Amino acid sequence: MSRTVTVSAEEPNGFVANIRMGEQDFVIDESGIGQGIDTGPTPYDYILSALGACTVITLHMYAKRKQWPLQRAEVTLVHERVYSADCEHCDDKAAKISQITKKLKLIGNLTHEQRLRLEIISSKCPVQKTLQAGIVIQTELESESL
Template sequence: MAKLEAHSAAGYAVSMTARTHALNSDEPVSAGGGDTGPAPYELILAGLASCTSITLRMYADRKGWPLGQINVDVRILRDAHGAEKVERHVSFSETLSEEQRARLAEISEKTPVTKTLKQGLTIVTTVA
């Protein structure tokens, strides 16, 4: 379904390859990194935001709804007890009816990455 390879030679910087695309990840300077790329949690948010935007665009295109620019702002918050949650705010440059916005909110909850994050997934690790 998806595959990514990651390599780290020194420090916290990580070079990654997904298909033919190169990505980088690192920790901010304040956490001891070199800030050469998004931090791991930011990459999780990037997957959620991009999947949200793509899914909404696909849906709206099928319906013939002009959305204009789609903006997806996401953040992970942790409360005093350590519980984490994601806040996602979606907006559009085109004016939409209340019914369209309600339907797009429903679709946002059904994107593939949203569903994966909400249900969790099994991680099987091997170390060679």
């Protein structure tokens, strides 16, 4: 199912983005970024949230289908810019790549084998597959209307 998302930002503070998804409204607020103040979720927070939500839902769907006793799935995510393995000592700052680290916490009376299988399944969620495959983004400029 494809959903349209509309995002807008206006002056006097163009660092607050208003997001409309269906009938729901969200905000991304980077207005305090210059002062080092955390004023709200950032765009990367939403990417990590989408990946985390997809991961735990995928784990529960799989465990339910297998009738495994997964009571709670939790994932902690961190995004950082790191050097690729072949460029650990590069002086070029642009040589860094984006990396997301996922730490899984699986709660329930699971066997060791079930836990290992769920670790593998955690990378099968559609959002992770999309992020790893890459995305083509096509930009189209609409005519100006006042």
